[in-house]
Amino acid sequence: MSDSEDDLPLAQRAVQIKTTASPVHRGSPVPLRMSEDTPDPSQAHTSVYIKTEEDSDDDMPLAMRSNNNAKRSATIKSESDEEDIPLSKKRKKLSLKKTKVKREDESGLATSKRSRAPSSSSDEEDAKPLSKRGKIKKEEKTKKTSKVKKEENEEEIYKWWEASSSGDKQQEQDETTKWMTLQHNGVLFPPDYEPHGVKMKYDGKPITLSPEAEEVASFFAALLESDHAKNPTFQKNFFRDWKDVLKKDPRNPKITSFEKCDFRPIWEKFEKDKEKKKQMTKEEKLRIKEERTKIEEPFIHAYVDGRKEKVGNFRIEPPGLFRGRGDHPKTGTLKQRVAPEQVTLNLSKDAKIPKPPKGHKWADVVNDQTATWLATWKENVNGTIKYVFLAQSSAWKGQSDMQKFDKARDLKKYVKQIRKDYTKELYDKEMAKRQRATAMYLIDRLALRAGNEKGDDEADTVGCCSLRYEHIQLEPPHTLHFDFLGKDSIRYQNSVQVETQVYKNIKLFKKQVGPGSMIFDRLTTTGLNKHLNSCMPGLSAKVFRTYNASHTFQQQLDKLTHKDDSLPDKMLSFNRANRDVAVLCNHQRSASKSHGQMMERLQDRTRALKYQRMKLRHTLFALEPSYKKKSPYNELESDMDDEWIANHETELIVKEREKARIKFEKQNEKLKSEGERPLPESHLKESLKLVDEMEARLIKERKKKGVIEIKGKATTERVLNNIEKMDQRIAAMKIQATDKEENKEIALGTSKMNYIDPRISFAWCQKYDVPVQKVFNKTLLEKFRWAQEVNAKWTF
DNA sequence: GCTACTACTTAGCACCGCCGTT
DNA sequence: AACGGCGGTGCTAAGTAGTAGC
Known part of the structure; x- marks a missing residue:
């Protein structure tokens, strides 16, 4: 593809361009590039600003930037976007109507068509798919038979998105009730620790550890070659917790110096184990896998109102060392083993209560019909609550996904007025309102996250509301340079030409608060969201991100795709649109080490x-x-x-x-x-x-x-x-x-999975005759089943 | 009003198994 | 048959946002 479509007038280009190509890594300090008065010209010049009508473009997020292809980000404004799609307000009431659907699943895992409660299920049914699994090859040989079987195995998939509003009365109660009956088999605990007996060294001498101490030492040893093990915070936290464990058994040696610890023997043992595992024969591997599946079998599904649903994470998180991202103060802390006594289950009153492991009992068993979690426990490192939920493909997840996108689509109708309002409030004499308006501008135009406040015991990352003095540099006449660590300590670097008043406001707020302080000192996410909610029912800051992402995707896709394109060309357009969204949302990844090599090889193959x-x-x-x-x-x-x-x-x-x-x-x-x-x-x-x-x-x-x-x-x-x-x-x-x-340097997955309305993609596939498998993998197809049957004319 | 708690979505990392290549 | 690269997947951390409790 020769990139010669350099034909757009400057004036139509996106107003700003990402300045730095290099991805940034967790924990890397954010350099203060420049002082306010001496803007770094090398940073500034990359942005082209020409004041045009495009600046009033209601539709294109400012952040539609792209490092190497600003031209694609340029957009021709269309006020016309406003008039389309009469949004049906009717939120369908969910009903229990069931539709028979053939399972697309090829894996031979299809189960009996009887949709039974787990209490009555178990072995007989559960064993069936298992026995099949080992015989995939055989199945292939007898394809015909398996085809027949598949039809036998026709399964009921609950097409909630087709269910009519006048359906069963069962689910007529208030919206907070999520289920009438809920049954499942609880959670799967990790196996007990089995000591390996490999002696690590202390001060050069082999030492014998209690099983518990050995386990924790092994957690660290496993990470010996990773960045974690070199991180001083990680070392410190690990060592503190490990010493506590050591003290529990008086037979453990006295260990006082981290430097004298040599975990290498254990690390080497693990390397050997890995090698052994690789050397295993197919049969052995298969056997292990089968054993695993057999153990998992009871936990894979839950029953919601009698319907079979996949469970997401039924496994209790095993103990280990907390791997906090970025500069997390607690990284390396020992995450303790979870006992059944800490785990609360949620299920129907009359459901059979899963047996806790022998000699144990559950913390509690509740019947909270307003919740969608099946089990919960509190983790010791940060004191956060963990949950077991249904899988992404479940009706619950699907429904809230659809609601999310419908809400973002609703915003389309409101956004014009909202923009008008906050633009006016940029001048408000009440500083709180002015801050709110300015923040809304940033959230709207740059798709920033809300930015809740964080504690001292967490990594120092920010979002819009928590931006501090040093995170925005000003460059006259109206360029803002952003540089901060966002979620997951991913660096956000962007230079943007903004409305003059926004520029003035930021300058003023900064002056008012001074270095080290939050720019929006009168603004909280709660306050902001309260206001947003008054602008449009259900509106919150994150909706703008979804809206901007999906809207951008729709626009770019329409713009880039042509009827007569070849399939690869169409896919390139799709990926480019996807990429624009990923850039907008700052979904980065570091270029793999082998990238250059890979490109060279591709070129060689092309030449051949x-x-x-x-x-x-x-x-x-x-x-x-x-x-x-x-x-x-x-x-x-x-x-x-x-x-x-x-x-x-x-x-x-x-x-x-x-x-x-x-x-x-x-x-x-x-x-x-x-x-x-x-x-x-x-x-x-x-x-x-x-x-x-x-x-x-x-x-x-x-x-x-x-x-x-x-x-x-x-x-x-x-x-x-x-x-x-x-x-x-x-x-x-x-x-x-x-x-x-x-x-x-861009990761497409996250936007595809969370931000882009899948109906856009399905409609596009229909319109341009692209197989859906080209744009979604199996998992995503399952997740987005609800969106699959849209009309080709559907638009966001 | 504030903080703490709760429930849920969003996110990157690491590992695994498959597939094409050698 | 071994290798190595890549996409898919599992895992769980890290967000958002609403509510409960003071």
């Missing part, structure tokens, strides 16, 4: 294909000279010079010789094993001679450019056909390369 195409063309000319003058056959390959061709051909020949030799050896080995006489050396010579001939031919062809011997049964038609196929392969590979390059 081009070379083949060239040869085909020459053949064509030999067959039908008139093509010599016809486009595109007469075009030269831009990135393939004589030198490259010579090198490539030499490589090809080398490979051919190698192949011939290997083939010869293989044949002989085979003959030997069959007790027959090996082929004579002359056989190999024969093959090599053919290669020599090929080499000579290539050299000759190279000299007499484009003149080629016609081989075998080449006909004009066939060659033309082959050339076309080659064209397609080359185009596809080039597109793939472009895609990969543009993706190297």
